[in-house]
Amino acid sequence: MKFYEILEQHKSQIAEKWLKAVIETYPGDAGKFLFENKNQFGNPIGYTFSKRLPEILDELINPTEPQKLNIAIDDLMKIRAVQEFTPSEAVGFFFLLKKIIRKEYHHDENAQMLFREVLEFESRIDQAVSLAFDIYVGLKEKIYEIKAGETKAQYGKMVERLNKKYGD
């Protein structure tokens, strides 16, 4: 059996473990709520992660179109980029996937034999991290743009009035 087949077979368990590990990056009692409440609107963080992580995993195992990965990662990074995480913590949840796979499947006899595939899969994760980092930086830039626009809108009509009255 090839390594990707092993992953494919255990996909849903891996995704579940990954989700649990990501949720554990939130402090204390929050995890229980974020993990257990499945309401799309009552628990948007939990919902978004439980929807997007399996999609990302799926794309990492069977890449179809890059845009899919992009959309899924963007959704997650939007959340992490404004929460109390350092930049490395914000993107670091991909490494948790490596950890899970190493722990569970490296010891699989077949996986040991298919070392090249293992390395290849891990580099796909690394690529996803790079993508997440680009998105993270893009979002931070966007935040600064929005902030500048907000200040302008707050007094927008006043400035317009002054310009009209006293010239540009």
Add this chain to the structure above:
Amino acid sequence: MSLKMKPEELAQTISYKPPKKHWMDVRVEYKKGSYNYAGNPESLKYVHQPNPRKWQPYEENWKLPENWKEIILEGFRERIDKFRSLKLFMDICVRCGACADKCHFFIGSGDPKNMPVLRAELLRAVYRKEFTLAGKLMAKMAGATELTFDVLKEWFYYFYQCTQCRRCSVFCPYGIDTAEITFIARELMNLIGVNIDWVMTPVANSHRTGNHLGIQPHGFKDSIEFARDDLEDLTGIRVEIPINKKGAEILFVIPSADYFAEPHYYTLLGYMALFHEIGLDFTFSTYASEGGNFGSFVSHELMKVLNAKIYAEAKRLKVKWILGGECGHMWRILHQYMDTLNGPADFLEVPKSPITRTVFENTRSTKMVHITEFTADLIKNNKIKLDKSRNDHWHATFHDSCNPARGMGLLEEPRYILKSVLNNFTEMPDNTIREQTFCCGSGAGLGTEENFEMRMRGGFPRANAVKYVAENNGVNLLTCICAIDKATLPPLLQYWVPGVEVGGIHELVGNALVMKGENERKTDLRNNPSPGKEDI
């Protein structure tokens, strides 16, 4: 850690988990983007508030008075005696957890101390230690904490991460109003000069000139006249805008952002068009030139001081009753406090619409009517002509602003108006609207630039519901009736749901309103081409 570990063993030792400590032992860290700057000493002096000095929350030395603990504990004791509700709220919480997952800041941040129960517990723990026998004798077991500088830092951090929206209180089986707990916590901190600038400077400005930016009477007049010119360019009709007109029938009070900020301004144009069309005898006041009451974000006394201008101006201008615009917390203060703060308004008459003769019985005591109650009544009685198709470029949803919705129960009127002026309307999911509405995440003084990341977290549940109707139903406009919403929802949506705009209800009324003698409307009030007029 041994260097002889194999790489895969080493990998297993990396911890991504936050420290496992008792929640009361984790010290607060002030991180950029999640706190507000401290109150400007000049503003504090202007309204005679204690301990004016330069300081910032991220600094180690907050320059507190030497006896700051005594001041706070004495203030606490005084308020427990004064407010029976406070004593009750301190004693009766059984930590059932019903509120825990209802706060937008918790839902959007995953920080357990933003669970309303734990936020309130920051105050309760000190209450137990100082004012209960069990707390004095067995501190840890009773969940009691001594008031220390670290505790104060947590108070400041977390009570300025509560927008006083009261969503949690809807779910509390005991009816504990966490917003009132936040009121008190902020009031206690203010006793030693611990407050934020986006509350204190607007308070000082509002006290001086009547509005939070400190715009003086001639500036107010100029702004309103500018809007009149704009409305004339858009409709061809020059309207009368009375300011400080003695003997007018109605005093009209709006949030000040309506005359200088976007998209608020288009709502102002809408009011003006409507009042002209029905020939309303009203007046603006240059001193009651702000409905918003930043005082309510820091203390009962300052709330009272700033609220006083509304009745005082009504008295000075000898009006019969008061009409209020699309403002948020002005309405909660009116509904819950104004009567006892500055009433009774026995010099005014029970509001009666001069157009429909409807008597607004619900305002018999305060004498102040919400603009959506007034307009809904006009529409219900067929007093205005509306062309819904002029809003066909919008597919709207409605954000129940926390204060009008939960603070005064105004749920139906805005929807009734929207459905009368607009063809495309879709509600957001049930657990995100009406009494359960999610806050914008920036109310109660938190709508600052420096607090931006925190606002994005707090507003995530709201934006998430908007995203749902934007993606599934094509919604492109989020309407609301609060000036803070109109200021802070646009950046929120630019971040989470780009492409959805924010607008007021009376902006859409102004678009749809068919005015006698108007020019053909080629644009909407934003000066964007009207539907079907894109090529003109």
